[in-house]
Amino acid sequence: MKASPQRIAVMGSGSWGTTFAKVLADSDPTADVVLWARRAEVATEISELHTNSTYLGDLPLPANITASTDPAAVLAGAELVILAVPAQSLRQQLTEWGKAVEPGAVLVSLMKGLERGTDLRMTEVIAQVLPVDQSQLAVVSGPNLAKEIARGEPTGSVVAGSDRDTVEWIARACTPSYFRPYTNSDIVGVEIGGIVKNVIALAVGICDGMGMGDNTKATIITRGLAETTRLATALGGSAETMAGLAGLGDLVATCSSPLSRNRTAGRLIGEGKTLEQVAQEMTQVAEGIKSGAAVLDLAANHGVEMPITQAVVAVIEGKVGVSSMARMLLERDLKSEEIH
Ligand SMILES: NC(=O)c1ccc[n+]([C@@H]2O[C@H](COP(=O)([O-])OP(=O)(O)OC[C@H]3O[C@@H](n4cnc5c(N)ncnc54)[C@H](O)[C@@H]3O)[C@@H](O)[C@H]2O)c1
Numbered sequence: 167m168k169a170s171p172q173r174i175a176v177m178g179s180g181s182w183g184t185t186f187a188k189v190l191a192d193s194d195p196t197a198d199v200v201l202w203a204r205r206a207e208v209a210t211e212i213s214e215l216h217t218n219s220t221y222l223g224d225l226p227l228p229a230n231i232t233a234s235t236d237p238a239a240v241l242a243g244a245e246l247v248i249l250a251v252p253a254q255s256l257r258q259q260l261t262e263w264g265k266a267v268e269p270g271a272v273l274v275s276l277m278k279g280l281e282r283g284t285d286l287r288m289t290e291v292i293a294q295v296l297p298v299d300q301s302q303l304a305v306v307s308g309p310n311l312a313k314e315i316a317r318g319e320p321t322g323s324v325v326a327g328s329d330r331d332t333v334e335w336i337a338r339a340c341t342p343s344y345f346r347p348y349t350n351s352d353i354v355g356v357e358i359g360g361i362v363k364n365v366i367a368l369a370v371g372i373c374d375g376m377g378m379g380d381n382t383k384a385t386i387i388t389r390g391l392a393e394t395t396r397l398a399t400a401l402g403g404s405a406e407t408m409a410g411l412a413g414l415g416d417l418v419a420t421c422s423s424p425l426s427r428n429r430t431a432g433r434l435i436g437e438g439k440t441l442e443q444v445a446q447e448m449t450q451v452a453e454g455i456k457s458g459a460a461v462l463d464l465a466a467n468h469g470v471e472m473p474i475t476q477a478v479v480a481v482i483e484g485k486v487g488v489s490s491m492a493r494m495l496l497e498r499d500l501k502s503e504e505i506h
């Protein structure tokens with residue numbers, strides 16, 4: 167059995183990058199976990215005060231986490247590289263970091279977005295930019311609201327990748343008492359679950375902002391899962407994955423929680439705010455806003471119908487107002503629930 171990683175690079179010091187660094191550091195206090203931060207003051211605070219107050223308040227971080235703004239210094243010697251930047255910035259960042267990634271390092275995406283313009287999933291972007299084998303790529307995704315995990319509240323998650331030994335090695339590296347990773351070989355399904363749930367959470371947030379109740383939101387969540395499953399299976403993913411933590415689990419967590427940035431962005435839109443006003447109120451990334459159009463494009467290219475995603479994108483692009491969303495969805499031809 168391969169020894170646990172002793173040096174781990176986490177590229178991105180936002181709420182999930184920092185929290186996942188804590189998961190890894192708590193899991194193995196002998197490992198060096200090094201975060202890459204864009205801002206020097208964030209890196210200094212993490213290394214010297216062991217907090218990241220921008221994203222996690224005064225929560226104490228383990229002593230075996232340090233940070234730097236120098237990507238080459240962070241990546242040097244790292245056998246495991248965790249990627250946690252906004253999805254639309256990954257290609258540019260990887261292009262800058264590429265040469266500093268150790269040959270043979272395993273790369274894990276924590277990101278839940280689809281690249282605009284190419285409709286590529288994050289592991290597909292990594293494989294385009296870096297000379298890596300599929301066996302070096304994995305994804306971690308599930309009902310993983312960073313702030314709850316940072317507080318040590320228990321959760322499950324999924325580590326997905328094509329190489330069984332690699333995903334088991336990653337899973338063993340993230341097993342503090344509050345985090346239980348399950349392995350899965352369905353990387354497509356796990357990534358699609360994480361991407362589309364953000365768009366569905368925007369729809370649920372819009373319902374919230376408009377003052378709608380639980381029947382409406384349960385309908386959006388359930389039919390949202392149906393359209394996510396249609397897309398995932400059309401791309402070669404499995405329906406079983408969609409019933410698991412990276413599908414239903416993440417969808418329920420994101421659509422129910424006031425901590426979700428996507429649900430919050432949706433709520434603000436539902437209350438009548440413009441996208442510019444939403445962007446001003448929210449400093450953190452809500453991936454569904456930018457990924458929605460790419461999801462719709464990908465679905466169209468595979469002949470998959472995604473009416474909720476279509477309605478959300480129409481609202482985001484200013485083509486319809488939130489008050490027209492319900493009509494858009496309810497006036498469609500009747501169909502059987504059994505037809506997927
Ligand atoms: N926060 C969560 O609960 C959570 C959980 C699971 C997955 N995710 C996913 O993880 C990814 C990162 O989310 P997060 O919560 O850490 O986001 P965040 O907004 O909290 O932090 C983003 C980080 O990326 C940096 N950044 C911003 N713009 C950048 C750019 N153009 N280039 C490089 N770096 C940039 C920021 O400085 C920050 O360090 C997203 O895809 C998100 O969907 C988040």
Ligand SMILES: O=P(O)(O)OC[C@H](O)CO
Nearest residue numbers: 308309310311426427428
């Ligand atoms: O805050 P959100 O909406 O980006 O969701 C965070 C996580 O993806 C929940 O699993």
